[in-house]
Amino acid sequence: MTLEQLGRLSNYSVASATVVLALAFLAYAAQWSLARNVAMTKVLAGGEDVSLEESEVKADRSDAAGGIGFSLTVLAEVILIIGVVTRGLSAERVPWGNMYEFGIIAIAVALAAYLLLVKMWDIDWVGALVTLFAMVVLGSTMLFVYVPPGPLVPALDSYWLVIHVVAAIVAGSAFLVGATASVLYLVKARAERLTPEDQRTGFLWKMPTSGAIDQVAYRVHAFAFPIWTFAALIAGPIWAQAAWGRYWGWDAKEVWAFITWVFYAAYLHARATAGWRGKAAAILALVAFGTFMFNYIGVNLFVGGLHSYAK
Amino acid sequence: MSDTDTSELSPLEFLRWGWRQLTSMRTALSLLLLLAVVAIPGSLLPQRGVDARAVEAYLNDNPKIGPILDKLGMFSVYTSPWFSGVYLLLMISLVGCILPRSRVYYRALKARPPKAPKNLTRFPASIEFVTTSSPEEAMSAARRALGRARVDVVERDGSHELSAESGYLREAGNLVFHISIVVVLVGVAMTALFGYRGAAIVAEGDRFSNVLTQYDEFGSGALFDRDKLPPFSFNLDNFSATYQVDGPQRGAPLSFEATGTVSDGVDGADKDFSIRVNHPMKVGGASVFLVGQGYAPVIKVTNPNGDVVFDEPVPFLPADPSYTSNGVVKVAEAEPEQLGFQGFFLPTFIQGNDGATRSAFPAPYAPIIGLFVWHGDLGLDKGIPQSVYVLDKSNMTQYMDDKDPKKGYRVSLQPGESQTLPDGHTIEFVSLKQFARFQIASVPGVEIPLIGIVLGLIGLIGSLSIKPRRTWVRARRENDSRTVVQVAVLDRVPRVDLPADLDRFIQRMQEPLQLSEEGDV
Numbered sequence: 001m002t003l004e005q006l007g008r009l010s011n012y013s014v015a016s017a018t019v020v021l022a023l024a025f026l027a028y029a030a031q032w033s034l035a036r037n038v039a040m041t042k043v044l045a046g047g048e049d050v051s052l053e054e055s056e057v058k059a060d061r062s063d064a065a066g067g068i069g070f071s072l073t074v075l076a077e078v079i080l081i082i083g084v085v086t087r088g089l090s091a092e093r094v095p096w097g098n099m100y101e102f103g104i105i106a107i108a109v110a111l112a113a114y115l116l117l118v119k120m121w122d123i124d125w126v127g128a129l130v131t132l133f134a135m136v137v138l139g140s141t142m143l144f145v146y147v148p149p150g151p152l153v154p155a156l157d158s159y160w161l162v163i164h165v166v167a168a169i170v171a172g173s174a175f176l177v178g179a180t181a182s183v184l185y186l187v188k189a190r191a192e193r194l195t196p197e198d199q200r201t202g203f204l205w206k207m208p209t210s211g212a213i214d215q216v217a218y219r220v221h222a223f224a225f226p227i228w229t230f231a232a233l234i235a236g237p238i239w240a241q242a243a244w245g246r247y248w249g250w251d252a253k254e255v256w257a258f259i260t261w262v263f264y265a266a267y268l269h270a271r272a273t274a275g276w277r278g279k280a281a282a283i284l285a286l287v288a289f290g291t292f293m294f295n296y297i298g299v300n301l302f303v304g305g306l307h308s309y310a311k
Numbered sequence: 312m313s314d315t316d317t318s319e320l321s322p323l324e325f326l327r328w329g330w331r332q333l334t335s336m337r338t339a340l341s342l343l344l345l346l347a348v349v350a351i352p353g354s355l356l357p358q359r360g361v362d363a364r365a366v367e368a369y370l371n372d373n374p375k376i377g378p379i380l381d382k383l384g385m386f387s388v389y390t391s392p393w394f395s396g397v398y399l400l401l402m403i404s405l406v407g408c409i410l411p412r413s414r415v416y417y418r419a420l421k422a423r424p425p426k427a428p429k430n431l432t433r434f435p436a437s438i439e440f441v442t443t444s445s446p447e448e449a450m451s452a453a454r455r456a457l458g459r460a461r462v463d464v465v466e467r468d469g470s471h472e473l474s475a476e477s478g479y480l481r482e483a484g485n486l487v488f489h490i491s492i493v494v495v496l497v498g499v500a501m502t503a504l505f506g507y508r509g510a511a512i513v514a515e516g517d518r519f520s521n522v523l524t525q526y527d528e529f530g531s532g533a534l535f536d537r538d539k540l541p542p543f544s545f546n547l548d549n550f551s552a553t554y555q556v557d558g559p560q561r562g563a564p565l566s567f568e569a570t571g572t573v574s575d576g577v578d579g580a581d582k583d584f585s586i587r588v589n590h591p592m593k594v595g596g597a598s599v600f601l602v603g604q605g606y607a608p609v610i611k612v613t614n615p616n617g618d619v620v621f622d623e624p625v626p627f628l629p630a631d632p633s634y635t636s637n638g639v640v641k642v643a644e645a646e647p648e649q650l651g652f653q654g655f656f657l658p659t660f661i662q663g664n665d666g667a668t669r670s671a672f673p674a675p676y677a678p679i680i681g682l683f684v685w686h687g688d689l690g691l692d693k694g695i696p697q698s699v700y701v702l703d704k705s706n707m708t709q710y711m712d713d714k715d716p717k718k719g720y721r722v723s724l725q726p727g728e729s730q731t732l733p734d735g736h737t738i739e740f741v742s743l744k745q746f747a748r749f750q751i752a753s754v755p756g757v758e759i760p761l762i763g764i765v766l767g768l769i770g771l772i773g774s775l776s777i778k779p780r781r782t783w784v785r786a787r788r789e790n791d792s793r794t795v796v797q798v799a800v801l802d803r804v805p806r807v808d809l810p811a812d813l814d815r816f817i818q819r820m821q822e823p824l825q826l827s828e829e830g831d832v
Contacts, residue, residue, distance in 0.1 A: 150560025154567050154588040211807045222775040229768050238761070243589045245600040245752035246508060247760070248499070250361060250389050255354035262347040266340055268775075272804075273336045291347075303354060 006090035007149045013083030014104055014142060020076035021135040027069035028128035034062035035203035062203065069127050070118065076131075077111045080138075084108050091149035096165045097156055099300050103141035107134045110173035113220075117177065123216055125207040129180040145301075160239035167231035172292060174224035175264075179289035181217035182282040185210055189278065214278070218271060221285060225264050232257035252303040256295035263288030333400065334407030342401040349397055353388030356380065360387060363528065364698075402496060409489050416482050423463050424476035427783040428799075436809040437799035438817055443825040446471040446786035449796050453784040456820040460782065470787035477780050478803075484773025491767030498759030507531035507540070507597075508752040513547045514607040514624040515744040520544040521595065521751070527699075541595030541753075545573035545584060550745040552604060554673050562633055562672055569601055569747045586749070596753055603748030605629045605636055606656055608680055608726075608740055612642045615735035620644040626746045627656040627680075628700060633670040634658045639702045640682070641689050645736055649689045651702045652722065652738070654682030678743050682722040684710045684732060779803040782816070 001009070037058065084105050088095035095101050114130045117123045152161070189210035191200075207213065236257065237247035248254060267284040270276035276284075320328060332338055357365035366386045370377040384391030431437050442449060450464050450471050460477030509529035513519045521543050523529060531537060548571040555563040567588055572581040575594050584592050591598040607624035614620050620642055627638030640652035659672035660679040668679065687707035690697065697703060710720035710733050722730050722738055729739035785797045798820070800813050 148559030150558065150563050151555055151565055154564055157566075158589040160589075209807070215807050226768055226772050226775065229764075229771060233764050234761075234768065237764075239589075241754070241757065242591065243600070244602060245591065245598055245750040246754070247757060250353055250358060252354040255350055259347045259350055262343055262350075266343045266347075269336065269340050269343065273340055275337070276340065299354070 003090045003092070003149070006086045010083045010087035010090060010149070011142075013079050013086065014138060017076045017080035017083060018135055018138040018142070020072055020079060021131050021138065024069050024072035024076055025128060025131040025135055027065050027072055028131055030065035031062050031069055032128060032203040034058055034065055035206060037201050062206075066124055066127070069131070070115075070124055073111060073127065073131060074115060076134075077108065077115060080104065080108045080111065087149060091151070093152055094162060094165075096169065097152045097161070098147055099145045099296070100141050100147055102165070102169065102296070103137055103145070106169045106172050106176075107137050109169050110134060110176045113173050113177050117216075117220070121216060123177075123181070125203075125213075126177065126180040126184060129183060130177065133176060133180065155243060158239065158243065160235060160242070164231060164235040164239050167227050167235055171224045171228035171231055172296075174220050174227070175289050175292055178217050178220035178224060179286055181213055181220060182285040182289075185213040185217055185282050186279065188213055189282075214282070217282065217285065221264065221267060225268060228261060228264065232261055252299045253295060256291060256299050260288055260291045260295060263291055330407065333404050334411075336408075339401070339404045339408060342397060342404055346397050346401055349394050350388070352385050353394075356385050356388075358386060358388065360389065360530070364700075398496075402493065405489055405493060409486060409493070412482070413486055416486060419482070420479065424461055424474040424781065426465075427472045427474050427785055431783055431785055431797040431799040434799035434801060436801070436813045437797065438813060439795065439797045440817070440821070440826070442794050442796060442821075443792055444794060444823075446788055446794050449786040449794055449820075449824060450784065452820050452823050453782075453798070455823075456816055457782060460780075470785055473782075473784040475782040475784075477782075478777045479779070480773050481777035481779045482774070484770040484775075484777065487770030488767050488774055489770075491763045491770060494763035495760045495767065498756060498761075498763055501756045501759060502532075502754045504532040504534040505756065506752065506754045507535050507537075508750065508754075510602070510748060510750050512626050512746050512748050514626060514746040515547055515550050517624070518544060518546045519749070521597070526751075541597060542577045543573065543575050543579070543595040543597075545592075545594070545599070546571045546581075547747060548572065550604060550747050552674065552745070564632075564673065567601060567604055567747075569749075586747075596755075597751050598753070600750040600752070601747055602750045603629075605746055605748070606634065606658060606675065606678070607744045607746040608656055608678070609742045609744060610640055610652075610680075611729075611739040611741050612640075612645065612650065613737045613739070614645065620646075620736075622741070624744045624746070631670075632673065634673045635670045637700075639700055641691070641699070641702070642736075643689055643691055645686075645734075648686040648734070649691075649707075650732070650734075650736060651685040651687075651689055651704070651707055652682040653685070653702045654680060654722070656680045675743055677725070679723065679725050680740055682724075682738075683719040684722060686710065686734060778806075784820075 035058065084095050084101075087101060087104070091097070096105050110130070111134060114123070114126070118127075184207065188204060188207060191204050192210055208216075232254075236254070240249065240254075241247040263284060267281055267288055270281035270284050357369050359366050369386075370381065373380075380386065384393065388394055428434075432439055444452075450473055453473050453475075454462055454464070457475050457477070460475040461479070462473060462475040464471060464473045466472070507530065509526040511519055511526050519525055521540050523537060523540065547569055550567070550569050552567050553565040555561055555565055569586045571584060573584045573592065573594055574581050584594075586592045586599060586601045588601055591600040593599075605626060605628060607626045609624045610621065611619060612621035621640070621644065625638055625640050627636035629636045634657075636656040636658075638654070638656060640650075642650040642652075657668060657670040657677075657679050658675040659670055659677045660668045661671045661677075662668055668681070685702065685704055685707035690703040690706055712718040712720050720733065722732070724730060724738070724740035726740050726743055729737050731737045779802065781801045781803070783797075783799045787795050789795055798813070798817060800809060800816065802809055
């Protein structure tokens with residue numbers, strides 16, 4: 001295949017992956033809505049209750065929809081990986097040299113993290129949020145920041161591109177999974193406070209307890225934070241020292257990487273501080289993810305600076 | 312604490328109260344968040360330390376709000392009193408947190424695991440089972456299953472009790488992480504105090520000597536002696552740039568390289584050098600980085616008598632990826648009036664349908680300069696340092712077009728061409744050179760923050776992954792054939808999957824034991 005053909009194949013793959021993700025999201029949404037009237041435990045109060053059977057059928061349908069969602073997410077991931085690999089082949093370099101490529105590979109890694117964690121900790125309950133977010137990011141990178149495959153700008157031509165950017169991608173993907181878990185923690189914790197025992201029906205009550213969700217969120221963040229520390233505060237400064245002659249220069253990207261780091265540090269501290277545990281900590285994690293996304297979108301497109309490799 | 316009436320405290324008590332407030336976790340957390348918030352303006356507004364020219368441009372464009380923001384320190388956020396204030400408070404709070412926790416940790420290291428509480432089955436993660444093995448066997452099985460924990464076994468009131476504590480390294484990691492943040496901050500301060508950094512534009516064929524006057528920008532730490540710049544110099548012989556010539560990324564830069572000769576010391580021998588992006592040159596304790604490039608047309612101005620009054624390469628600063636560049640030529644020796652030119656340079660000009668010229672490619676395939684001309688006083692004698700890239704037009708008048716007096720008189724030249732100006736001077740675009748923008752920096756002690764942050768990362772990983780756990784086992788012989796074993800675990804960081812961990816522990820522990828037919832009680 002020629003480089004142009006590979007580039008086209010990559011574009012088609014990324015577009016197809018977006019469509020498949022949309023279908024996966026619909027399946028996950030169906031998983032939620034089909035479970036609307038399903039109670040927490042299938043057997044509510046023994047006896048000849050007709051609605052019980054109905055409820056069981058619905059629960060089965062809900063599970064089936066969830067299974068379809070998972071399979072479609074696997075399919076989307078496979079197609080997306082093809083898209084990322086062919087992109088790298090067509091540009092003849094690592095496929096993370098600009099904003100578009102960072103977006104698609106970060107989503108590929110985030111989906112991989114999600115699929116892995118479904119296998120490890122059964123976290124398919126974040127599926128709807130993860131696929132929705134992935135679909136939106138993929139779709140908008142294609143629409144707004146697409147660039148044809150090409151060579152790297154000289155400033156990026158360094159092995160630190162692999163070390164620094166891969167660490168940022170891995171951390172960012174884990175932050176995404178952590179953020180979805182934090183959102184669901186907030187939803188679930190609120191529901192646990194406000195919903196009387198006898199009204200606890202629907203998908204929300206098939207999910208783990210808020211405590212278990214909080215723990216998933218914490219573990220993912222605790223995994224991501226050291227990697228982010230490495231990406232933003234070790235690998236970044238070493239490369240900056242080699243490329244620009246200063247290891248830290250308060251470039252807009254650096255400032256926001258630092259802000260993200262501080263917010264995640266605050267999240268980890270908040271979980272150990274009376275009065276901040278739970279809700280406040282989860283909100284901090286979401287704000288932190290917001291600063292990460294602003295660094296990716298806002299700083300690249302609107303602020304500029306030394307790191308502006310957006311296009 | 313907040314309900315304490317501080318007015319009745321003695322000064323010492325007040326200090327102690329203030330210290331406790333400052334070093335409390337809640338305050339540390341608030342300061343951390345505050346630090347993130349106060350860092351934001353510096354990323355949205357231009358900063359003097361990063362790009363002084365952008366600050367001047369911002370002040371020009373925003374005459375009303377600009378000076379107010381300037382007074383607030385918004386253009387040098389990271390050296391402003393309020394930013395420094397927040398981070399100094401955070402430092403103090405950090406130290407105030409580290410010291411007592413180190414003391415507590417030191418004591419904990421020497422202490423034995425806490426005695427088993429009376430009723431182990433009251434713990435949320437606890438279990439009771441029956442074995443035919445002896446209590447001693449149960450104890451040794453538990454000990455083996457615990458692995459590397461610190462374990463105490465005692466016999467009390469006829470029952471064997473085991474207390475174990477593991478995960479001491481978690482707090483060690485925590486302390487290492489926080490201490491290394493202090494190391495990083497101290498290291499950063501040191502490199503800033505003893506280091507220097509400057510930037511210089513050097514055209515092909517020109518020589519740079521490492522003295523203050525040769526720098527366009529220069530900044531150094533308070534403890535750096537500006538007269539002690541290491542003596543070195545280098546000659547930029549050639550600058551080469553390559554660009555993608557076809558495909559959708561046409562015009563994208565591929566490589567930049569500056570080559571020439573360098574001599575270290577006052578009279579060192581000349582050695583060849585090559586500087587590329589990401590590949591600086593080390594000389595005289597400093598590093599020379601290639602951070603920018605552009606074009607420097609060689610301009611010659613001749614007066615009506617034929618004497619050359621100006622002849623040198625003039626750097627035009629690139630404004631976009633296709634190197635549409637802007638520049639200023641100041642001819643101070645023109646008489647009777649000084650001349651000033653301001654305009655653009657295009658490396659490969661094309662004429663659009665609207666008649667406007669623009670640059671189509673960054674390499675110089677069809678270079679052109681277009682200049683407007685002013686005459687009068689350049690203002691160079693006022694004693695105020697002037698930027699070479701800004702023309703002070705306050706005492707100058709623009710030459711206007713003969714046919715259309717609303718339009719400025721224009722000079723438009725390709726290499727080798729010349730044009731005679733209304734006052735009889737002649738301007739010639741002699742040839743085209745490239746310039747390189749070098750950053751020259753010395754950062755002594757840069758290893759300190761690096762070592763600090765690497766240690767910090769190791770500590771951080773430890774503090775996030777190690778589980779601090781207490782385990783208690785109590786075994787009591789009930790009659791000759793059965794031993795009742797109670798096990799409880801307690802995590803000092805609450806976790807929901809503790810029961811699962813307990814199950815795994817029990818499995819490991821029960822392996823060598825003879826379980827009673829009764830099984831779990």
